[in-house]
Amino acid sequence: MPMLTRYYLKTGLVHLAISLFLGVLIAAQPVFNLSTSLPVLRPVFLHLLIVGWITQVIIGIAYWMFPKYSKEHPRGSERLGWAVYILLNVGLALRAVCEPLFALEPGSVGGIGLAASAVLQVSAGWLFIANTWSRVKER
Amino acid sequence: MPRLSVLMIRSALVYLGIGFLFGGLLLFNKGIPFAGIVWRLLPIHIEILIFGWTMQLVMGVAFWIVPRFSTPSRYGRVWLAVLAFVLLNVGVWITVAGQWGGSLNLLLSGRVCILLSGGCFVLHIVPRIKPLSVSKSV
Numbered sequence: 001m002p003m004l005t006r007y008y009l010k011t012g013l014v015h016l017a018i019s020l021f022l023g024v025l026i027a028a029q030p031v032f033n034l035s036t037s038l039p040v041l042r043p044v045f046l047h048l049l050i051v052g053w054i055t056q057v058i059i060g061i062a063y064w065m066f067p068k069y070s071k072e073h074p075r076g077s078e079r080l081g082w083a084v085y086i087l088l089n090v091g092l093a094l095r096a097v098c099e100p101l102f103a104l105e106p107g108s109v110g111g112i113g114l115a116a117s118a119v120l121q122v123s124a125g126w127l128f129i130a131n132t133w134s135r136v137k138e139r
Numbered sequence: 140m141p142r143l144s145v146l147m148i149r150s151a152l153v154y155l156g157i158g159f160l161f162g163g164l165l166l167f168n169k170g171i172p173f174a175g176i177v178w179r180l181l182p183i184h185i186e187i188l189i190f191g192w193t194m195q196l197v198m199g200v201a202f203w204i205v206p207r208f209s210t211p212s213r214y215g216r217v218w219l220a221v222l223a224f225v226l227l228n229v230g231v232w233i234t235v236a237g238q239w240g241g242s243l244n245l246l247l248s249g250r251v252c253i254l255l256s257g258g259c260f261v262l263h264i265v266p267r268i269k270p271l272s273v274s275k276s277v
Binding site: 050054058066067095098099102110111112113114115117118119121122125126128129132133136137138139 | 141160162166170193196
């Protein structure tokens with residue numbers, strides 16, 4: 001398993017753990033009368049689970065398993081692969097911090113963080129597509 | 140990778156690009172508001188990524204990877220998988236049109252297409268989920 005895939009999968013597991021913990025917190029709020037601010041974590045819970053875990057594992061496995069790009073570069077551009085990893089995870093981390101912050105304090109610097117997170121994540125997605133498209137081919 | 144899988148996975152990648160773009164517009168607008176109409180993209184963003192990207196990618200990879208038969212047709216009833224592909228994509232676009240236009244009839248029609256797509260794919264793939272000893276297609 002290439003090192004980049006290991007990074008994707010292990011980081012995905014971290015996102016899974018955090019998102020499931022957030023899910024419990026959000027569900028526990030009305031049951032145990034916890035802070036009424038906790039529901040601001042819902043979008044973070046959803047996106048860490050769906051993007052941070054599911055999509056990231058897909059990206060990691062696709063990078064490993066899809067048909068070879070060429071003999072010289074069987075997995076396409078490793079540099080692009082690392083760029084996708086960094087952009088995606090920095091984008092998600094920014095979102096995880098800024099989204100609740102912005103919800104609790106509208107007009108704060110969290111708004112800029114959300115915009116930056118959006119640009120990073122979209123860039124990650126499109127670079128993944130660019131690096132993977134040619135590997136989706138018949139033999 | 141069989142041609143149908145290439146079609147499905149490349150289609151899924153297109154949906155990923157569109158879904159991520161819509162999601163990025165939504166998140167950017169949340170942080171630095173520029174157009175209130177962007178919020179109408181939220182159900183479309185969800186639809187495209189769940190059905191267009193995730194479900195279609197799973198179908199495409201499953202068609203490729205799940206055990207084949209050793210006698211023709213090696214992939215089983217391929218026409219069912221092709222029908223699943225067509226119904227899924229038609230369903231997604233009808234649903235998106237319904238969500239954008241606020242048409243409940245289009246929404247329902249789209250959902251029915253996606254349901255039929257799932258049914259066709261299940262009928263195609265279940266015989267291929269088999270032990271090694273089963274070699275002949277249905």
